[in-house]
Amino acid sequence: MSNITIRAHPKFSNVYISGLPQNPKLYSKNLIPGNKVYGERLITFKGEEYREWDPFRSKLAAMILEKPSLEFLKKDLSCLYLGASSGTTISHLSDIVYEGVIYGVEFAERSMRQLIQNTDKRKNIVPLLGNANFPESYAKSIFTPIDLVYQDIAQPNQAKIAIENCDYYLKNKGFLILAIKSQSIDSVEKSEKIYMQEKKILEKAGYVIIDSINIHKYAANHIILTVQK
Ligand SMILES: C[S@@+](CC[C@H](N)C(=O)[O-])C[C@H]1O[C@@H](n2cnc3c(N)ncnc32)[C@H](O)[C@@H]1O
Structure with a gap:
């Protein structure tokens, strides 16, 4: 169980953030719950699973x-x-x-x-x-x-x-x-x-x-x- 609070990105559809607005962490909601692609961290918040999205591994992030x-x-x-x-x-x-x-x-x-x-x-x-x-x-x-x-x-x-x-x-x-x-x-x-x-x-x-x-x-x-x- 994690105590991270995840919320919708203020601008981008289906992108999520946690932490301070000036230095947020990015997430996407896992389409295949339980499934990781590149060893990313999975976080469950309010019954939904999110995949942490690493900007050092992904230029889109x-x-x-x-x-x-x-x-x-x-x-x-x-x-x-x-x-x-x-x-x-x-x-x-x-x-x-x-x-x-x-x-x-x-x-x-x-x-x-x-x-x-x-x-x-x-x-x-x-x-x-x-x-x-x-x-x-x-x-x-x-x-x-x-x-x-x-x-x-x-x-x-x-x-x-x-x-x-x-x-x-x-x-x-x-x-x-x-x-x-x-x-x-x-x-x-x-x-x-x-x-x-x-x-x-x-x-x-x-x-x-x-x-x-x-x-x-x-x-x-x-x-x-x-x-x-
Ligand atoms: C920087 S990596 C892409 C990383 C990926 N976009 C990501 O963020 O997960 C570039 C990829 O482009 C592929 N590539 C390079 N030239 C290509 C070409 N002419 N046609 C198709 N793929 C190519 C390489 O094999 C390599 O896998």
Whole structure:
């Protein structure tokens, strides 16, 4: 039994917090009670089970703690998640969009095996073994129009991958949440210059940058952009 008091996040749907408002801990409500994905702490409060959401393990959690201006989460979203890895962040997104669906694309076979093992009870995750550089290659497995693209891929062409997937799948006015890791684009150049360069690529392709959140506190050389089609 824990004596932690959990309450709804003041802004983000289906995200929960505990502790002081200026330094909260984040949680999502466990869609599969009793089930852990990455060794996270489970807490029961008023008969509901919550999973602690670690901002040092999940850039989406880090972004939410850094107070983005826009709320982009809803329980029934259709999401395309690029770079699903072994399932840490996608599992929290699965708790949040519990009436929606998340197509999780990952190209490393070993990570895909772990993703399947870690999330097979979560019926709203569709794991897809594929390369995000080739969006059309997984088109046969995606059956719903996409409201939200989330991308966390450490590759030199991060903005280009995002644009190609959003051009292909994202609804008009839909949102892209894009993690940019400057080190993967150029390890010598200053991070700020790389971020500007990637933003320009997105804008040139007709996308609107709503927000740019620096998460260096949690993940070195990373920002997260909120982008609208
Ligand atoms: C930083 S990790 C993602 C962590 C994950 N988003 C999380 O928070 O739980 C990046 C992942 O992207 C995958 N990846 C890199 N390039 C890719 C590509 N072109 N297509 C699909 N997946 C890719 C890697 O194999 C790795 O698992």
